[in-house]
Amino acid sequence: xxxxxxxxxxxxxxxxxxxxxxxxxxxxxxxxxxxxxxxxxxxxxxxxxxxxxxxxxxxxxxxxxxxxxxxxxxxxxxxxxxxxxxxxxxxxxxxxxxxxxxxxxxxxxxxxxxxxxxxxxxxxxxxxxxxxxxxxxxxxxxxxxxxxxxxxxxxxxxxxxxxxxxxxxxxxxxxxxxxxxxxxxxxxxxxxxxxxxxxxxxxxxxxxxxxxxxxxxxxxxxxxxxxxxxxxxxxxxxxxxxxxxxxxxxxxxxxxxxxxxxxxxxxxxxxxxxxxxxxxxxxxxxxxxxxxxxxxxxxxxxxxxxxxxxxxxxxxxxxxxxxxxxxxxxxxxxxxxxxxxxxxxxxxxxxxxxxxxxxxxxxx
Amino acid sequence: xxxxxxxxxxxxxxxxxxxxxxxxxxxxxxxxxxxxxxxxxxxxxxxxxxxxxxxxxxxxxxxxxxxxxxxxxxxxxxxxxxxxxxxxxxxxxxxxxxxxxxxxxxxxxxxxxxxxxxxxxxxxxxxxxxxxxxxxxxxxxxxxxxxxxxxxxxxxxxxxxxxxxxxxxxxxxxxxxxxxxxxxxxxxxxxxxxxxxxxxxxxxxxxxxxxxxxxxxxxxxxxxxxxxxxxxxxxxxxxxxxxxxxxxxxxxxxxxxxxxxxxxxxxxxxxxxxxxxxxxxxxxxxxxxxxxxxxxxxxxxxxxxxxxxxxxxxxxxxxxxxxxxxxxxxxxxxxxxxxxxxx
Amino acid sequence: xxxxxxxxxxxxxxxxxxxxxxxxxxxxxxxxxxxxxxxxxxxxxxxxxxxxxxxxxxxxxxxxxxxxxxxxxxxxxxxxxxxxxxxxxxxxxxxxxxxxxxxxxxxxxxxxxxxxxxxxxxxxxxxxxxxxxxxxxxxxxxxxxxxxxxxxxxxxxx
Numbered sequence: 072x073x074x075x076x077x078x079x080x081x082x083x084x085x086x087x088x089x090x091x092x093x094x095x096x097x098x099x100x101x102x103x104x105x106x107x108x109x110x111x112x113x114x115x116x117x118x119x120x121x122x123x124x125x126x127x128x129x130x131x132x133x134x135x136x137x138x139x140x141x142x143x144x145x146x147x148x149x150x151x152x153x154x155x156x157x158x159x160x161x162x163x164x165x166x167x168x169x170x171x172x173x174x175x176x177x178x179x180x181x182x183x184x185x186x187x188x189x190x191x192x193x194x195x196x197x198x199x200x201x202x203x204x205x206x207x208x209x210x211x212x213x214x215x216x217x218x219x220x221x222x223x224x225x226x227x228x229x230x231x232x233x234x235x236x237x238x239x240x241x242x243x244x245x246x247x248x249x250x251x252x253x254x255x256x257x258x259x260x261x262x263x264x265x266x267x268x269x270x271x272x273x274x275x276x277x278x279x280x281x282x283x284x285x286x287x288x289x290x291x292x293x294x295x296x297x298x299x300x301x302x303x304x305x306x307x308x309x310x311x312x313x314x315x316x317x318x319x320x321x322x323x324x325x326x327x328x329x330x331x332x333x334x335x336x337x338x339x340x341x342x343x344x345x346x347x348x349x350x351x352x353x354x355x356x357x358x359x360x361x362x363x364x365x366x367x368x369x370x371x372x373x374x375x376x377x378x379x380x381x382x383x384x385x386x387x388x389x390x391x392x393x394x395x396x397x398x399x400x401x402x403x404x405x406x407x408x409x410x411x412x413x414x415x416x417x418x419x420x421x422x423x424x425x426x427x428x429x430x431x432x433x434x435x
Numbered sequence: 436x437x438x439x440x441x442x443x444x445x446x447x448x449x450x451x452x453x454x455x456x457x458x459x460x461x462x463x464x465x466x467x468x469x470x471x472x473x474x475x476x477x478x479x480x481x482x483x484x485x486x487x488x489x490x491x492x493x494x495x496x497x498x499x500x501x502x503x504x505x506x507x508x509x510x511x512x513x514x515x516x517x518x519x520x521x522x523x524x525x526x527x528x529x530x531x532x533x534x535x536x537x538x539x540x541x542x543x544x545x546x547x548x549x550x551x552x553x554x555x556x557x558x559x560x561x562x563x564x565x566x567x568x569x570x571x572x573x574x575x576x577x578x579x580x581x582x583x584x585x586x587x588x589x590x591x592x593x594x595x596x597x598x599x600x601x602x603x604x605x606x607x608x609x610x611x612x613x614x615x616x617x618x619x620x621x622x623x624x625x626x627x628x629x630x631x632x633x634x635x636x637x638x639x640x641x642x643x644x645x646x647x648x649x650x651x652x653x654x655x656x657x658x659x660x661x662x663x664x665x666x667x668x669x670x671x672x673x674x675x676x677x678x679x680x681x682x683x684x685x686x687x688x689x690x691x692x693x694x695x696x697x698x699x700x701x702x703x704x705x706x707x708x709x710x711x712x713x714x715x716x717x718x719x720x721x722x723x724x725x726x727x728x729x730x731x732x733x734x735x736x737x738x739x740x741x742x743x744x745x746x747x748x749x750x751x752x753x754x755x756x757x758x759x760x761x762x763x764x765x766x767x768x769x770x771x772x773x774x775x776x777x778x
Numbered sequence: 779x780x781x782x783x784x785x786x787x788x789x790x791x792x793x794x795x796x797x798x799x800x801x802x803x804x805x806x807x808x809x810x811x812x813x814x815x816x817x818x819x820x821x822x823x824x825x826x827x828x829x830x831x832x833x834x835x836x837x838x839x840x841x842x843x844x845x846x847x848x849x850x851x852x853x854x855x856x857x858x859x860x861x862x863x864x865x866x867x868x869x870x871x872x873x874x875x876x877x878x879x880x881x882x883x884x885x886x887x888x889x890x891x892x893x894x895x896x897x898x899x900x901x902x903x904x905x906x907x908x909x910x911x912x913x914x915x916x917x918x919x920x921x922x923x924x925x926x927x928x929x930x931x932x933x934x935x936x
Contacts, residue, residue: 254804262744263788418748478809743798
């Protein structure tokens with residue numbers, strides 16, 4: 072049976088598309104020729120909605136963008152607003168934000184490794200990753216009462232201070248994590264099947280990655296050194312010592328290794344932050360009704376998925392004129408077609424997983 | 436004096452019934468075991484609400500499947516569509532007729548044999564009969580009149596056919612040692628030589644076991660039917676009881692493969708260390724209990740492997756068998772043949 | 779790692795056996811499942827359950843109908859009207875309608891309330907079969923525990 076180009080559809084409902092994503096593939100004898108994502112299934116009109124809400128009211132809604140890393144969304148938006156309004160966050164507030172953001176990065180990557188491994192067949196890693204993530208979500212629940220739509224970073228700082236008991240709790244949770252990471256690595260890192268499925272798959276070169284605007288771990292897996300926490304630091308990240316893991320081959324395997332190492336680095340950052348929490352206020356004084364004179368700002372942060380950016384234009388009222396969000400998943404997804412070309416279509420799912428996309432962020 | 440009616444009529448009839456019920460019973464046990472063991476490995480409990488510790492769960496699944504609507508597409512080939520599940524189940528069950536479950540034991544002056552039929556080429560028959568299930572797969576894929584099941588069926592067939600070769604080659608090494616293709620004789624020979632063939636032929640055992648996993652379409656070789664892959668496999672378009680048949684046939688095939696491993700490499704119904712006097716007390720436990728224990732170990736191994744490893748991509752799978760397993764089993768065959776000739 | 783060591787690991791399936799060892803260890807480890815509903819893990823103190831109105835120690839309602847929560851809410855969950863009785867010190871709500879189906883559990887209303895009248899409870903069993911159940915009137919905002927569950931179950935409609 073000789074196959075010409077077949078059109079295959081990975082429909083919006085699929086166990087492995089990480090959300091409602093439709094992929095139109097053209098396949099020749101198992102090899103992918105072209106791939107076209109169809110987006111919009113989760114579009115909720117967020118950016119338009121925000122034009123009718125005050126800045127304070129927008130913050131809880133940013134949780135719902137990248138719903139696996141709510142605090143990063145909060146942080147991204149709040150930093151942009153503070154830049155616009157000229158609000159200065161006290162040092163303690165900044166460090167507390169770093170703790171929350173890095174814990175969220177850990178939780179996001181743990182969810183990611185679970186999904187990636189499950190897509191490729193290692194079903195137990197999903198549960199192991201999620202069990203570790205549960206411990207972190209328990210911390211968020213204790214802090215502000217919610218696990219997923221956390222709303223734990225506000226304009227001006229954080230909603231509550233950390234008391235010593237909570238700090239000890241965080242440290243205890245962190246103590247339990249390296250063992251879990253080690254177990255996942257023992258199951259995957261050297262496993263011949265895993266290496267066969269991920270090495271040399273979905274390769275993108277450093278130059279191509281930059282051309283496509285790839286950010287986050289997929290970019291660093293190509294060997295390009297770009298981490299906003301280091302290169303354009305925000306929220307006192309410049310005070311912390313941590314490495315930025317880099318890959319070399321730009322394939323799925325390297326992206327996996329980069330994220331695993333990033334988790335370890337995040338553990339280190341949180342420990343550093345908790346060890347030397349500065350005294351002071353945990354939040355700045357922000358007026359009840361925050362009116363910002365007309366100006367515009369674009370601020371980016373290093374979210375777990377990549378470079379998350381918010382563009383805000385204010386008009387003197389307490390509601391923004393326009394908010395535009397640059398979502399890393401959306402930009403990263405655009406390189407999927409390039410990465411998949413030439414690979415077998417059974418690899419498309421693995422490559423898609425390695426990009427770590429969240430549809431909430433893509434469709435807004 | 437046993438009446439001919441009993442000896443030639445009722446007992447064979449009972450055995451035929453047993454050969455249908457035994458795999459089905461094992462299937463039910465396997466469904467429960469699989470879900471519980473995978474759950475335990477993942478740090479959770481698994482079904483424990485339907486019946487005591489969830490043992491009624493397989494029955495609940497069966498009832499659910501029974502009540503599902505039986506969908507057949509308009510343009511599907513009805514005859515082939517309906518016959519494929521039957522073929523797959525039938526061929527696997529038929530192969531069970533030749534499997535010896537234990538040593539024969541005496542009731543009065545009648546010797547009850549724990550197999551339905553015995554043939555001097557029983558091994559060959561079992562392998563051949565279980566291969567007929569390939570037809571069921573290809574008919575099912577074709578008759579579904581849909582490109583994804585067809586692709587899945589083709590891949591499944593290529594996989595099964597390719598892995599038949601190392602199966603045949605490694606089984607030959609056992610035949611060399613036992614000088615017989617009779618399954619009962621192979622076990623008896625293991626008893627005579629006092630050691631299970633798995634220890635004399637470790638490479639054969641390993642290659643056979645890996646091929647057995649691939650033959651039964653189980654992880655890590657389950658790409659043709661994995662849920663998270665694009666192509667959903669030859670049984671996509673099947674619903675209700677027909678799907679249940681495919682599902683049960685897969686488990687029955689697993690039991691068959693485990694039984695073959697146990698008989699060929701692990702002494703069948705023999706206790707551990709069959710020749711050693713010091714362990715003679717193992718003989719107090721009846722043979723078929725040992726047989727069941729060993730099968731359960733391999734079935735547990737099936738589930739354990741599934742819960743641990745990622746899936747092989749199809750081309751890696753084929754490359755594995757043609758580049759590595761087949762040359763390895765050929766070399767292994769030559770070595771064993773040579774040693775047998777010399778010793 | 780030397781080529782010999784790599785070869786040894788490849789032939790003797792070291793990576794396969796390591797993986798199997800990890801899963802075997804988990805097989806014998808303690809399971810994390812909590813058998814709900816036989817065992818219910820109590821939510822932490824600050825858990826964001828359903829919003830409730832509260833009274834002070836003397837049993838008097840704390841809400842002074844200042845509508846700060848209505849202004850803070852970004853989803854339009856509140857519809858409040860207040861009135862000052864003759865000789866009373868503060869306003870009291872004559873209408874306090876709250877919609878559970880619009881609430882995003884963000885907590886802005888809780889933060890702005892000057893008297894801590896509206897707070898999160900720890901009640902998370904909020905499912906109901908009837909959308910009408912999700913609109914609460916003033917008195918119903920004080921229901922808790924069994925009474926709240928009864929109200930949500932559909933047996934008594936407003």
